[in-house]
Amino acid sequence: MSKVIKFILFTVIALVIFRKDYASIKKQKDKKEKRVYISTFFLGYILVSLLVLEVNLPNPSDWIKQAYQPILEPYINSLKSHKLLE
Amino acid sequence: MIEKGKISMRQFTILVFMYTLGTSVISLPSISTTFAHENGWIAVLMASIIGMLLVFMYIIISKLDEKKNLFELAEWIFGKWIGKAISALILLFILFLTAGNLRQIGDFLSTQIMTETPIQVLMVMFLLTALFAVKLGLEVTARTCEVFFPYAFFALLALLVMVTPTVDITKIQPILQKNMVGTFEAIVPSLGTPFLELFIFIAILPYVKKPKSARKGYLIGVGLGSFFLVAITFMCLTVLGADFTARNLFPTYVLGKTISLVQFLERIEIIVAIAWFFTIYFKIVLNFYVLSLGMSHFFQLKKTHTLSVPLAFFIIVLATINSPNIIYYLDFILYYWAPFAAVFGILIPVLVLIVGKIKVRKKDNITKTE
Amino acid sequence: MKKKFWDLFGKQKKKKMPALQNIPDKLHAPLHKKVEDNVSTIKETLGNSFDIVSRSFKIGTEKPVSAALFYMEGLADKNFVQDFVLETLMLDVRETDLGQKGSKTTDFYTILKERAVTNGVVKEIKDFQTALDHLLSGDTVIVLEGYAKGLSISSNGMKDRGVQEATSQTVVRGPKEGFTETIRTNTSLIRRRIKDPNLWIETKKVGKKTKTEVAICYLKGVAQDEIIEEVRKRIDDIDIDAILESGYIEELIQDETYTPFPTVYNTERPDTACAGILEGRIVIIVDGTPFVLIVPALFVHFFQSTEDFAQRSDIGTLMRLLRFLCFFIALLTPSAYIALTTFHQEMIPTQLLISLAAQREGVPFPAVVEAFMMEITFEILREAGTRMPRAVGSAISIVGALVLGQAAVEAGIVSSAMVIVVSLTAISSFVSPTFNMSISVRILRFGFMILAGMFGLFGIIIGLIIMVLHLTSLRSFGIPYLAPMGPFIPSEQKDTLVRMPFWRMKTRPKLISQMDMEREETQSPRPPEKEDPKN
Numbered sequence: 001m002s003k004v005i006k007f008i009l010f011t012v013i014a015l016v017i018f019r020k021d022y023a024s025i026k027k028q029k030d031k032k033e034k035r036v037y038i039s040t041f042f043l044g045y046i047l048v049s050l051l052v053l054e055v056n057l058p059n060p061s062d063w064i065k066q067a068y069q070p071i072l073e074p075y076i077n078s079l080k081s082h083k084l085l086e
Numbered sequence: 087m088i089e090k091g092k093i094s095m096r097q098f099t100i101l102v103f104m105y106t107l108g109t110s111v112i113s114l115p116s117i118s119t120t121f122a123h124e125n126g127w128i129a130v131l132m133a134s135i136i137g138m139l140l141v142f143m144y145i146i147i148s149k150l151d152e153k154k155n156l157f158e159l160a161e162w163i164f165g166k167w168i169g170k171a172i173s174a175l176i177l178l179f180i181l182f183l184t185a186g187n188l189r190q191i192g193d194f195l196s197t198q199i200m201t202e203t204p205i206q207v208l209m210v211m212f213l214l215t216a217l218f219a220v221k222l223g224l225e226v227t228a229r230t231c232e233v234f235f236p237y238a239f240f241a242l243l244a245l246l247v248m249v250t251p252t253v254d255i256t257k258i259q260p261i262l263q264k265n266m267v268g269t270f271e272a273i274v275p276s277l278g279t280p281f282l283e284l285f286i287f288i289a290i291l292p293y294v295k296k297p298k299s300a301r302k303g304y305l306i307g308v309g310l311g312s313f314f315l316v317a318i319t320f321m322c323l324t325v326l327g328a329d330f331t332a333r334n335l336f337p338t339y340v341l342g343k344t345i346s347l348v349q350f351l352e353r354i355e356i357i358v359a360i361a362w363f364f365t366i367y368f369k370i371v372l373n374f375y376v377l378s379l380g381m382s383h384f385f386q387l388k389k390t391h392t393l394s395v396p397l398a399f400f401i402i403v404l405a406t407i408n409s410p411n412i413i414y415y416l417d418f419i420l421y422y423w424a425p426f427a428a429v430f431g432i433l434i435p436v437l438v439l440i441v442g443k444i445k446v447r448k449k450d451n452i453t454k455t456e
Numbered sequence: 457m458k459k460k461f462w463d464l465f466g467k468q469k470k471k472k473m474p475a476l477q478n479i480p481d482k483l484h485a486p487l488h489k490k491v492e493d494n495v496s497t498i499k500e501t502l503g504n505s506f507d508i509v510s511r512s513f514k515i516g517t518e519k520p521v522s523a524a525l526f527y528m529e530g531l532a533d534k535n536f537v538q539d540f541v542l543e544t545l546m547l548d549v550r551e552t553d554l555g556q557k558g559s560k561t562t563d564f565y566t567i568l569k570e571r572a573v574t575n576g577v578v579k580e581i582k583d584f585q586t587a588l589d590h591l592l593s594g595d596t597v598i599v600l601e602g603y604a605k606g607l608s609i610s611s612n613g614m615k616d617r618g619v620q621e622a623t624s625q626t627v628v629r630g631p632k633e634g635f636t637e638t639i640r641t642n643t644s645l646i647r648r649r650i651k652d653p654n655l656w657i658e659t660k661k662v663g664k665k666t667k668t669e670v671a672i673c674y675l676k677g678v679a680q681d682e683i684i685e686e687v688r689k690r691i692d693d694i695d696i697d698a699i700l701e702s703g704y705i706e707e708l709i710q711d712e713t714y715t716p717f718p719t720v721y722n723t724e725r726p727d728t729a730c731a732g733i734l735e736g737r738i739v740i741i742v743d744g745t746p747f748v749l750i751v752p753a754l755f756v757h758f759f760q761s762t763e764d765f766a767q768r769s770d771i772g773t774l775m776r777l778l779r780f781l782c783f784f785i786a787l788l789t790p791s792a793y794i795a796l797t798t799f800h801q802e803m804i805p806t807q808l809l810i811s812l813a814a815q816r817e818g819v820p821f822p823a824v825v826e827a828f829m830m831e832i833t834f835e836i837l838r839e840a841g842t843r844m845p846r847a848v849g850s851a852i853s854i855v856g857a858l859v860l861g862q863a864a865v866e867a868g869i870v871s872s873a874m875v876i877v878v879s880l881t882a883i884s885s886f887v888s889p890t891f892n893m894s895i896s897v898r899i900l901r902f903g904f905m906i907l908a909g910m911f912g913l914f915g916i917i918i919g920l921i922i923m924v925l926h927l928t929s930l931r932s933f934g935i936p937y938l939a940p941m942g943p944f945i946p947s948e949q950k951d952t953l954v955r956m957p958f959w960r961m962k963t964r965p966k967l968i969s970q971m972d973m974e975r976e977e978t979q980s981p982r983p984p985e986k987e988d989p990k991n
Contacts, residue, residue, distance in 0.1 A: 017395060021395045025392060028388065030388070032385070032386075033387055033388065033392065036385045036387065036392075036393070037392060037393065037396070040381075040393055040396035040397075041395065041396045041399075043396070043400075044395075044396040044397070044398075044399025044400055044403075045399065047399060047400065047403040048399050048402065048403055050403075051402075051403050051406055051407070057403070057407045058407075059407050059408060059409070059410070060182065060404065060407075060408060061408050061409060061414075061415075061418050061422075064418075064422055064426050065418070065422055068422055068425055068426065071425075072421070072422070072425055075271075075274075075425075076421050078267070078271060079121055079271055079274075079275075079420070079421060082121045082122075082123075082265060082267065082268030082271060082272075083120055083121060094943065096944060097943070097944075195914060199800075199912075199913070199914060200799065200911065200912060200914055203911065208911075208914065211911065211914075211915075211918055212918070215918050215921050215922055215925075218922060218925055219921075219925050222925055222928075222929045226925060226928045226929045227925075229928040229936065229938065229942040229943055230921070230924050230925050230928045230942075232941070232942065232943065232944045233924050233928065233938065233941055233942060234921075234924065354803070356800065356803060356913060360913070360917055363914075363917055364921075367921060
């Protein structure tokens with residue numbers, strides 16, 4: 001239940017931020033500027049909403065780890081052998 | 087040029103100094119000592135020398151065209167599409183870096199100082215303050231940095247001076263006798279935290295008043311910052327010992343705890359902690375600023391801070407999800423960060439430099455034959 | 457038009473008010489040729505107010521010309537009007553009578569203007585509007601039969617307070633006199649101190665109803681032309697009905713409205729104003745108030761007092777450093793107390809911590825609430841102290857000291873440490889030599905207290921960063937507000953935190969005046985070299 005309250009609260013805050021922040025962009029006539037802003041804002045809003053609703057988001061650090069693991073195998077093993085702890 | 091403000095050489099130097107210290111001032115001693123043991127400070131020293139060489143390379147890159155920043159250079163050298171792709175990669179890296187730094191200060195605060203406050207709240211507060219600076223622009227940030235610089239500088243200097251009575255040289259002996267391989271391998275992770283991230287200043291260099299003195303300031307800033315990093319690592323090792331330094335997540339903070347001047351002046355580590363609070367703050371602000379600037383270039387927007395608010399959402403999300411716990415993140419920093427950052431700090435700059443040089447030479451030839 | 461969702465919460469479109477047609481057209485009409493018409497129109501326009509004096513009389517004997525004279529009782533100098541205007545016109549003009557005999561001119565008006573009126577400032581008037589303007593600023597207006605124009609003679613003689621001691625920024629050593637409400641006196645006070653032909657004074661009339669005189673003083677060739685132009689432009693842009701105090705002007709010309717910090721300096725002291733002018737700053741004097749404005753005003757200016765320069769440099773430096781220290785004490789002590797007692801007890805030395813804990817044992821509120829209560833109480837006391845009638849002053853001090861201090865501690869509502877903190881804060885905030893800076897500290901203090909209550913020292917640091925960011929983003933007439941520190945200017949450190957001896961302050965501030973930088977060539981004083989008696 002508290003998730004939902006948090007989500008609603010965040011939505012309200014996001015709306016307020018949007019109104020305040022969008023005011024400066026609204027004046028410009030460039031349509032692209034508005035489109036880019038609104039789409040990035042919406043994307044950011046969705047991401048934070050997912051976070052607030054405690055959806056498990058994938059961790060990008062894991063992707064980097066997986067991508068580098070095969071190349072770095074010997075290097076990491078060598079480093080680990082010199083580790084002071086354990 | 088989107089950014090209309092200009093900063094002075096002094097301001098730029100101070101920004102570079104603050105950035106170099108950044109998060110490294112609390113985490114680097116631990117990182118290097120983990121692998122290099124009592125030679126940790128030598129690893130940091132060598133990493134700084136390599137770092138200075140890297141800065142030389144970045145300076146040469148910026149000389150290709152003094153008026154273009156990192157993103158403009160990329161587009162100019164590789165053409166529109168490849169340039170944009172490279173810009174996007176760099177932006178993703180900076181986004182990741184900013185989130186990582188935010189996570190680090192959040193971890194530090196929530197484990198050491200504000201133990202009862204949730205980390206998200208601390209990170210949001212910190213990010214909002216950074217957002218305010220980004221919104222106000224580069225000039226204001228630089229001036230603010232100038233105001234806080236004396237505090238950060240003298241507090242760190244005072245830390246170094248005040249722990250000298252407890253220095254025990256035997257703790258780092260024998261120097262460079264044991265664990266040679268480990269020492270040299272420790273250079274890589276040590277290089278990762280500040281030195282491979284320094285390339286972001288190519289994006290700010292065009293906005294310094296005199297390009298020539300700016301380059302000098304770049305070197306001075308990194309040099310001074312490196313000196314502090316080496317000195318603090320040295321002090322950590324000689325006062326706390328290699329084992330203790332490696333075992334601690336924030337050895338510099340523990341080092342501050344050992345200060346005991348007069349009976350009264352105990353537990354003043356928080357005064358020192360405030361100093362690196364400032365350094366990390368300006369590191370995050372600079373990253374955030376360059377990210378915002380880069381996004382504006384990428385989408386060809388008119389202002390530097392147009393997308394700063396949506397970006398703040400991304401950063402806070404990434405800072406929350408990029409590590410389930412503090413150990414995971416430390417592990418990531420120790421093994422994966424340096425190779426990951428090397429792509430952006432070494433590989434891409436080298437590419438830019440080579441292709442750029444060829445392009446400039448071609449252009450010169452054409453003008454000569456005409 | 458489509459109504460957007462958020463328009464529901466937003467501003468509603470304003471309805472247009474019907475413009476009032478209260479300015480009669482006849483005011484812009486030229487003067488009549490007949491004296492009686494003029495008299496009646498002027499009297500009518502002023503609503504037959506009792507303080508208008510109109511005197512009809514005849515000039516000359518052979519062919520007397522009827523004329524009328526007006527002045528405002530109280531605004532004009534009655535003696536002057538009688539001795540030098542009425543007497544000349546009614547008695548002396550007889551001899552010259554329509555010009556000297558044989559002269560071709562029969563233009564009575566010109567003769568009157570050129571020969572008969574013995575006064576420095578005489579102006580021609582053509583319509584009722586200007587006639588009334590002059591009349592209402594204390595001039596005497598004369599109209600003649602047969603001419604559709606009149607004369608105004610400067611006869612301003614309003615009672616004023618006289619130069620008295622400045623009450624708001626007092627000093628131990630230094631000149632005591634302060635500005636008065638009269639603009640002429642004020643300009644003369646400045647002129648008397650700077651006897652340089654380059655001291656230029658421009659005047660403007662601001663305020664549709666009050667028509668207040670506003671003077672801009674600067675040292676030509678030292679003050680930056682762009683800043684002068686900017687000041688002129690901003691004053692010209694003012695469109696308001698009344699200016700009753702320089703605060704009106706200040707608020708209408710300042711760079712940023714939404715800031716707790718003042719970006720315009722105000723002073724009651726002529727010596728401060730002159731020091732400002734000599735630094736290349738611009739002084740704005742407003743008629744009707746002893747407070748003049750100085751622009752551009754930087755953050756450090758609010759910590760300087762003329763006394764720094766009257767005392768020796770080392771004393772001046774110490775006093776100034778003390779002021780900066782007090783700024784931070786006044787700003788941060790309550791929040792630091794809250795942060796330390798709630799979040800960082802380990803930073804307090806053990807013995808102090810024990811006694812603090814013992815004191816707070818009986819207090820039912822958290823430190824934030826306690827601090828808020830005491831601070832607000834103190835603000836109430838201070839406000840009451842400034843505004844109340846003098847006679848009840850002692851009652852307030854009894855209530856303040858005994859009831860709210862001692863009794864509150866004894867009743868266990870607040871801890872005695874909190875009372876000390878609040879008193880320290882209060883005294884420190886009075887150290888500031890300028891009142892408006894201490895007000896901004898008062899406002900910000902509460903923000904810091906909230907932050908400290910929520911996040912401890914972390915909150916205070918966050919607050920400080922935001923404050924400095926805001927300060928550096930401010931500008932006063934184009935000059936960065938935090939100037940010698942914000943953009944760090946080494947050469948200006950001579951007069952920022954410290955006050956160097958005069959022989960070290962050789963140049964004017966770099967950002968404010970960019971011309972005629974050299975101030976002096978004085979060498980450091982040395983005792984005359986004595987011959988060594990041994991030789």
